[in-house]
Amino acid sequence: MKGIKILSSSIYHPENKITKEEILENFDSKGIDVRGLMETLGRNQLYKTKNENIIEMCVIAGQQAIKKAGIKPEDIDMLIFASDNPEYLAPSNSLILHSKLGTVNANNIFDFNNNCLSMVSAMDYAGKYMMASKDIETTIILGGQMMNFFSREDDAVIRATSGDGAACLILRKEEVKDNSGIIDSIYLTESFLNDKMRLPVCGMSNILNEDIDVEDKKALFISHDVSFFTEKWSYLIKELVKRNGLEVGDISHFIFSQFSLKDIENTLGLLEVKNPKDKYTFIADKYGYTGSASPIFALNEAYNLNRINDSNYIIFCTVGIGYSMTALLYRV
Structure with missing residues (x-):
């Protein structure tokens, strides 16, 4: 196989x-x-x-x-x-x-x-x-x-x-043995927050317009409430493990987007994960939030700290501005 x-x-x-x-x-x-x-x-x-x-x-x-x-x-x-x-x-x-x-x-x-x-x-x-x-x-x-x-x-x-x-x-x-490797993924997109960021603010068609201030050729991020992300993440994770015949307790480690430590902790709380501090790796305190690379920063750290072992199930879970989400199930 x-x-x-x-x-x-x-x-x-x-x-x-x-x-x-x-x-x-x-x-x-x-x-x-x-x-x-x-x-x-x-x-x-x-x-x-x-x-x-x-x-x-x-x-x-x-x-x-x-x-x-x-x-x-x-x-x-x-x-x-x-x-x-x-x-x-x-x-x-x-x-x-x-x-x-x-x-x-x-x-x-x-x-x-x-x-x-x-x-x-x-x-x-x-x-x-x-x-x-x-x-x-x-x-x-x-x-x-x-x-x-x-x-x-x-x-x-x-x-x-x-x-x-x-x-x-x-x-x-x-x-592979034991169905290891990339197993499954799930996505969710609700685009009602799409206007909360633009890069560049002026749009590419106006990037060379000298009448536009240089700050308006950069990114514009409008602060907004995303506290509901934790409920959406927990929903995706529950659905993902359920349709693969697993339970949340079978997941050895979670690799989250590194944007918010509080969101990670709240999500694991909603999932009723036991010993949650041992079940995730957070590195944005050292590197800051590195966008799409942030889960891989966390994965690399988890491997270096021997937090991931053979046959472990791990879940990647991340979110994009706008918003869209994904959770991916992987077995080492």
């Missing part, structure tokens, strides 16, 4: 560390108190790029993942760039990464944008494609966030809580 397994994961963050004290001082000078926001979301520091772009960060993460997997670039059959922060519109970022990583046999390449679901969704879609294709055995997925250049100076949510970084996953189709 064939299945899609995670061969390796890796992350990269810039060296430029921004401390909590620096963040507070910056926003205090603007008359904006972000202490409650940082406490709720669980932030202590961030890493932000000074001169690196997302392509450069993805190259480093990709090289690390290839080395960790014990393979060569030419062993890769498909390459996916999964992010809502592309460096270029054309040619595709995946084409540029194909060249820089030397994945000469990856003839199937594309850019994928599902906002902050991008890397988990790409993992899901790649797995389904790999199972249906005779030609694709190994896939590399690269993604990340680089909002430092695109955020407004007074945007507390992005500037005070989001970090820059890149992540990489390598998937391999192989013979």
Whole structure:
């Protein structure tokens, strides 16, 4: 029986560390108190790029993942760039990464944008494609966030809580036992919050208009209540385990979006997870929120801390601005 397994994961963050004290001082000078926001979301520091772009960060993460997997670039059959922060519109970022990583046999390449679901969704879609294709055995997925250049100076949510970084996953189709690998996924989209963010605010058709202020060519995030996310997450997770003949108690570890620590804790509370502190990994206190790469940052940390073992069931669960959600079931 064939299945899609995670061969390796890796992350990269810039060296430029921004401390909590620096963040507070910056926003205090603007008359904006972000202490409650940082406490709720669980932030202590961030890493932000000074001169690196997302392509450069993805190259480093990709090289690390290839080395960790014990393979060569030419062993890769498909390459996916999964992010809502592309460096270029054309040619595709995946084409540029194909060249820089030397994945000469990856003839199937594309850019994928599902906002902050991008890397988990790409993992899901790649797995389904790999199972249906005779030609694709190994896939590399690269993604990340680089909002430092695109955020407004007074945007507390992005500037005070989001970090820059890149992540990489390598998937391999192989013979498996016990139904291991990517098992199933579930999605939910309710788009009524779609007007709460725009990047760029002016739209791409106006990006070269010199009459438009530079701040209106950046991202606009409008604060809004998303406390209901925990109920939606718990619903998706319950449905996912139920239709696969499992119970929530069978899940050994949860890999959540790293946007909000409180939402993670509240979701596990609704699910009545026993010993919840041992059942999730949170890393946004160290790296900040890294968008679509944030679940992979958490996954990489969980592996490094030996929190995930063979035959464990784990669930990835994340959310994208607007909003859309996904939960993915995986067995190690």
